[in-house]
Amino acid sequence: MKKLISAALILTMVLALAACGSSKGGSDTGTATKGVLVMATNAEFPPYEYHEGDKIVGIDAEIAAAIAEKMGCELKIEDIAFDSIIPEVSSGKADIGLAGMTVTEDRKQSVDFSDSYASSSQVVIVTETSGISSLSDLDANSVIGVQTGTTGDIYCSDEFANIERYNKGMEAVQALSQGKIDAVVIDSEPAKVFVAETSGLKILDESYTDEQYAAAIRKGNTALLENVNKALSELKSDGTLDKIVAKYITAN
Ligand code: GLN
Numbered sequence: 375m376k377k378l379i380s381a382a383l384i385l386t387m388v389l390a391l392a393a394c395g396s397s398k399g400g401s402d403t404g405t406a407t408k409g410v411l412v413m414a415t416n417a418e419f420p421p422y423e424y425h426e427g428d429k430i431v432g433i434d435a436e437i438a439a440a441i442a443e444k445m446g447c448e449l450k451i452e453d454i455a456f457d458s459i460i461p462e463v464s465s466g467k468a469d470i471g472l473a474g475m476t477v478t479e480d481r482k483q484s485v486d487f488s489d490s491y492a493s494s495s496q497v498v499i500v501t502e503t504s505g506i507s508s509l510s511d512l513d514a515n516s517v518i519g520v521q522t523g524t525t526g527d528i529y530c531s532d533e534f535a536n537i538e539r540y541n542k543g544m545e546a547v548q549a550l551s552q553g554k555i556d557a558v559v560i561d562s563e564p565a566k567v568f569v570a571e572t573s574g575l576k577i578l579d580e581s582y583t584d585e586q587y588a589a590a591i592r593k594g595n596t597a598l599l600e601n602v603n604k605a606l607s608e609l610k611s612d613g614t615l616d617k618i619v620a621k622y623i624t625a626n
Pocket of ligand 1: 419
C-alpha cells in the first residue's frame with residue numbers, strides 16, 4: 375500500500391513537472407528552469423507586494439501564485455530594487471517581473487508585457503497644512519519626492535527641476551511628513567496605504583496620469599507570454615482576479 379501511495383505521489387510530481395516544461399532552458403512554458411517560475415519584484419509596494427513576517431504577500435504575489443499553479447510550476451519570488459527588475463527579466467535571471475509595473479513605450483524597448491491586469495494612476499501626496507490643493511499649485515520651486523526608476527520619477531523628472539529620489543515609496547512619504555520635501559508622486563493604491571499609516575497627509579483629488587499594470591517578460595519569449603496571458607484570462611473570467619483584489623483593496 376505504502377509503495378502504491380509513493381508511486382502515485384511520484385507520478386503526480388512527474389506530471390506537475392511535465393506541465394511546467396520538459397527541458398532546462400527550452401521548456402514549453404518558457405520558464406528558464408524546469409518546474410519553477412521566478413518572479414522578480416520589489417516588496418515595498420503595498421497592497422501589491424509587501425512583507426508580512428518573512429513572507430512576501432499582496433495582489434501581485436497571489437496573481438503570480440495562481441499563474442504558476444495553472445502552469446504547473448513552483449513560484450519563487452525574488453525581492454530586488456525596482457529599477458533592477460527589467461534588467462533581471464531581460465537577462466533571463468527572472469522569468470517575470472510583477473511589481474505594479476506600468477506599461478510604457480520606453481520599457482517595451484527592453485521587455486514584452488503581458489495583457490494588463492490592473493489600472494492605476496500616479497497621485498500627489500501633500501501635507502494637510504501645505505496649502506497645495508491641485509497640481510497647478512506645484513511650481514519650479516517645489517521639491518517632489520519619488521521612488522527611483524518609477525513612472526512617478528520619469529514623469530516628474532521631465533516636468534520639475536527639484537526631484538528627491540528614494541529607494542522605497544514609504545521613505546519619500548516619511549520625508550514629506552518631516553517637512554523635507556513638498557509633495558510625493560506615487561501610485562494610487564500604495565499612496566492610500568502610506569497616507570493611512572502617516573498622520574497629517576492627504577492625496578490630491580486630481581491624479582497625475584492613468585496607467586496600466588502588466589507582467590514584464592523577456593523580449594521574444596512568446597511561450598511564456600502566451601502561458602501568462604492564457605492564465606490571466608482564465609483568472610479574469612473565473613473571478614479569481616477580482617477575489618484577490620477584493621482581499622487587499624476595499625471598494626470605496
Ligand atoms: N507603477 C510604477 C512603475 O511602474 C511604480 C511601481 C513600483 O514602485 N513598484 O514605475
